[in-house]
Amino acid sequence: MSNPDRENEDLEQEEVRNDSPFFADLDRGDLSSETSSRKDSLTPLPCPGAEAAGAALDGKSSAYFAALDSNIGNLQQRTQQLIDKVNDNRKKDHAVMSNFRESLLLKVSSLAEKLEEKMFRVYDLHNELLQEKLRELSELVERIGRIEAELRHACRAVEAAYEDLCLRPEP
Structure with missing residues (x-):
């Protein structure tokens, strides 16, 4: 292969490297220095019919x-399709989670309402029991008041009798 053919091949390889995503982070100068060092180190070997084989x-x-x-x-197209598929599946997952959240909120709200109704029934039952106990207490307080009044009356009677006994002269 002659020197111009080899230079053309090196240029083609450089163009492929420039277009390749694997060499995207290399500077253009890095690629050209690499190819120039190859040019210096490679020496053409004389070979009969080399030009035909080079073509x-x-x-x-x-x-x-x-x-x-x-x-x-x-590969890039398949990768993009896979990325799109993953994104679509994530959107579907998000929609499922949103629906799940909404249905869960509805169920929790329903359960909270049922619990609240049961609490109100328990409150009503306790209120009835408390009312009954308060009535009993009121009756007891009233009875205690009557007994206290009777006790005062009895104490006054005993006091009056004692005073009568103490004030009488002795025979």
Whole structure:
């Protein structure tokens, strides 16, 4: 292969590297210095019929790189499809969670209302019991008041009798 053919091949490889996502983080200067050092280290070997083989190799290499570009394009397309599928599934999951949250809120609200109704029934029952106990207490307080009045009356009677006994002269 002659020097111009080799330079053309190096330029093609550099273009492929520039288009490749694997070499995206390298500077253009890094690639050119790499190819220039290769040029210096490689010496052409004289070979009969090398120009014809180089032309055939160029055709094969361009077909190879075209197939490689096609494979890379297919991989990028499949990757994008997978990413889109993941995003769609996440949207569906979000919708399911939102529906679950709403139905859970409805159920919790319903249960809270039922619990509140039961609490009010218990409050009503306790209120009836408290009212009955308060009536009994009121009756007891009233009875105690009557007994206290009778006791005062009895104490006054005993006091009056004692005073009568103490004030009488002795015979």
